[in-house]
Amino acid sequence: MTIKTLILEGKALPEHTKTYLMLPFAMPPGAARVDVAYEYSAAIGSDPQLTGGNTVDIGIFDPRGHTFMSEGFRGWSGSARSAFYISTDDATPGYMPGPLQAGEWHVCLGTYKVADEGCDYRVTVQITLDEAEHIERHFPPRLQLSAQPRPGRRHADGWYKGELHCHTYHSDGDSDPCDVVRKAESLGLDFLAITDHNVLSQQVPLCDVETPLMLIPGMEVTTYHGHWNIWGAGGWIDFRTLSEADMQQAVTQALAQGYFVSCNHPKPYGPEWDYPAVQGFHSIEVWNGPWPFFNEQALAYWEDKLRAGEHYVVVGGSDSHFHQREHPAQLAQPTLYIYCEDDPSPAALLEALKAGHAFITEAPDGPRLTLTCEGAMMGDTLQTAAEFVTVTVHVWGAQQMQVAFCGSDGVIAQLDIPSEDWQHTLAVDVRQTPYIRAQLVTTGVTDQVIHALTNPIYLKSLTE
Incomplete structure (x- = not known):
């Protein structure tokens, strides 16, 4: 076996923030494995609240294409790893094993954060060549x-x-x-x-x-x-x-x-x-x-x-x-x-x-709730010529909570839940809201906490 080492290095500038740098390298025939490691200056974590340094993500594309929406993607680490490998039958998690096609590959650096002084990066690519590597390889x-x-x-x-x-x-x-x-x-x-x-x-x-x-x-x-x-x-x-x-x-x-x-x-x-x-x-x-x-x-x-x-x-x-x-x-x-x-x-x-x-x-x-309305359930659209429709909420496991019926103008009604298995019906004016949904809430000293919520039932008036 032979190992070929390549160094890809450069500097990202502040104007490269939230863009992607594509670093080409040649994959020779007979490659059995590629190892990639990288380092960069003033590294900080990816938490968006952290500032004042650099966060650089990394991935790789094979010769099938590296431009936007092309098919050569082989994997991505974000900034969670400083090194990865791909072989014909195994790979670092986040990367797809399979054929190491000869041709132009690209390391992709995602410059999520770039400090005012810029970001110096260095990528080391090691390619393991095996003269016996002649078996046709497939993606898993x-x-x-x-x-x-x-x-x-x-x-x-x-x-x-x-x-x-x-x-x-x-x-x-x-x-x-x-x-x-x-x-x-x-x-x-x-x-x-x-x-x-x-x-x-x-x-x-x-x-x-x-x-x-x-x-x-x-x-x-x-x-x-x-x-x-x-x-x-x-x-x-x-x-x-x-x-x-x-x-x-x-x-x-x-x-x-x-x-x-x-x-x-x-x-x-x-x-x-x-x-x-x-x-x-x-x-x-x-x-x-x-x-x-x-x-x-x-x-x-x-x-x-x-x-x-x-x-x-x-x-x-x-x-x-x-x-x-x-x-x-x-x-x-x-x-x-x-x-x-x-x-x-x-x-x-x-x-x-x-x-x-x-x-x-x-x-x-957790507590559960369902919402129905004259044969319609959550997600459905109810078409009606009536001015009012009857909405039913069914609640399980929500004692000490309240159920809130919500429309386009906010809370229509909010009721205490008195028992473990409880139902309630409410008349809703179709002219006042195009949808109705429900949520289970408790109110603390400073805010309201939601414990469950439904998709809406959409209301369509046939008289409009």
Whole structure:
């Protein structure tokens, strides 16, 4: 075997902040492994509240293409690792093993933060050549979106609980995907999606794991201007969006590949969403981690959209990264419930979620509530010629809480919940609000905490 070493170095300037530097190098024939390590000056953490230094992310593209939306992506570490490797049959988590094609490769540096004095970087590339490396190599299979019905997992009430937003060490988490599956099983969840930042490599081990869980393939598209989740069986979606037009192009590509798409945690330090004009999202992640962590701002973002007449499914997820130690963001806090009338499957659950047949609660054993209105359920549109409709809320496990009925002008009614299993009906004036939703709340000394919330039922007056 022969090892060839290359050094790629340079300086990023402040005007390169939140852009991407593509550093080319030649991969010779017969490569069996490539190792990449990097270092840079004045390094600080990626927390957006940290300033005064540099944060540089790293990834790599093969000869299939490195320009925006091209197909050569092989992996990404963000700033979580200082080194990685790819071989023909193995790779650092976050990177895809497979053929090391001869030709021009590119190390990608994401200059998330660049200090006033600039950022000096040095990338070391070591290529291991093996004259015996002549076997045709293929990329490993990934988890697919199964449409196979799971009658053995069917619940009599049609409700299924799970987690759609969490991370592993394939991005910046601390656990193997299979370990997260086992933790989800221990919590009694029915479905799970692992959405590591910008990568699909976590779907390789999930392809073979034995579990009763319904596994949904996903990824968090993590840009410098906002994050968004994709769930489904499509390919990789580019995160290197430098403009609103780039973001729209990426979202449009995700939709064309059949993904269910969510605008994630549009709130301070989420980061905030920079491109509110981008269209195509099916949903908005209103609840991300513990409720007090700025989720009121994400709720307000969603409500502004509803008042403007837009229909976005509300979703929630823990965004948990650390599964082996105590941390405020714990798996399935919050928990998403999806209603699926027929035998469930990962694909059927996503279709039901797209219809808005879902609510969020604070934990797997948290309080639950459903909202119905004259044959319509959460997510549905009720067309009526009547001036008033009757809305029914059904609540479980929420004693000592209150239920709030909310419309476009805010809270319509707020009532104490007197028992463990409780229902209440309310007459709603269709002329006054185009939707109705419900949430479970408690009020503290300084603020209100939400413990569960529903998707809206949309109201359309036929007399208008």
